[in-house]
Amino acid sequence: MDEGRHDPEQDFAEYFAARRDAVRRAAYLLCGDWHRADDLAQTAFVALHRKWNHIRNRAATDAYLRRTLVRAAIDESRRPWRRERQLERLPEPEPAGARLDEQVVTRADLLAGLREVPPKQRAVLVLRYFEGLDVAGVAAVLGCSEGNVKSQTARGLARLREALGEEVEAGG
Numbered sequence: 001m002d003e004g005r006h007d008p009e010q011d012f013a014e015y016f017a018a019r020r021d022a023v024r025r026a027a028y029l030l031c032g033d034w035h036r037a038d039d040l041a042q043t044a045f046v047a048l049h050r051k052w053n054h055i056r057n058r059a060a061t062d063a064y065l066r067r068t069l070v071r072a073a074i075d076e077s078r079r080p081w082r083r084e085r086q087l088e089r090l091p092e093p094e095p096a097g098a099r100l101d102e103q104v105v106t107r108a109d110l111l112a113g114l115r116e117v118p119p120k121q122r123a124v125l126v127l128r129y130f131e132g133l134d135v136a137g138v139a140a141v142l143g144c145s146e147g148n149v150k151s152q153t154a155r156g157l158a159r160l161r162e163a164l165g166e167e168v169e170a171g172g
Helices: 008-031 034-054 058-077 100-115 119-130 135-142 146-164
Strands: none
Touching: 008 034, 008 058, 008 119, 034 058, 058 119, 058 135, 100 119, 100 146, 119 135, 119 146, 135 146
16 A cells, blocks of 8 residues: 555544544433443444545544434434333442542432433433534534524423432533
């Protein structure tokens, strides 16, 4: 291979290595289960790999991957055979640091509350408040209007507040 040419498989492998953890975390926030999150992340990366050689604008890759991930999560939630299981304990190591008990309770409560929010509203909340996208960015990922994102955000936050039984701070 010429030194001036890039290997597309190597480019994809590097992109995958750089983004896999963030995509997996976003998938977990969308579905609330690490095993399903792994499946959703894999689905998104497989779809991206299929298109990799045809992507002209590499700057749009993150947006394509987010859109694929969110659509996979919403589609998966609509499957009639999907059944959620409640676990006594999250299947991940507990974070270290001060006030560990409060961090775990807050995190567990938030994740439980997110599971109570309908899939599309949950996707909007995850994209806005965990992925840091603005309204226009979320609209682009979901393929809907900015007004729809705003109304889904308001409904999702209301549902999350209801599920948590307390005030939810939304700084964005």
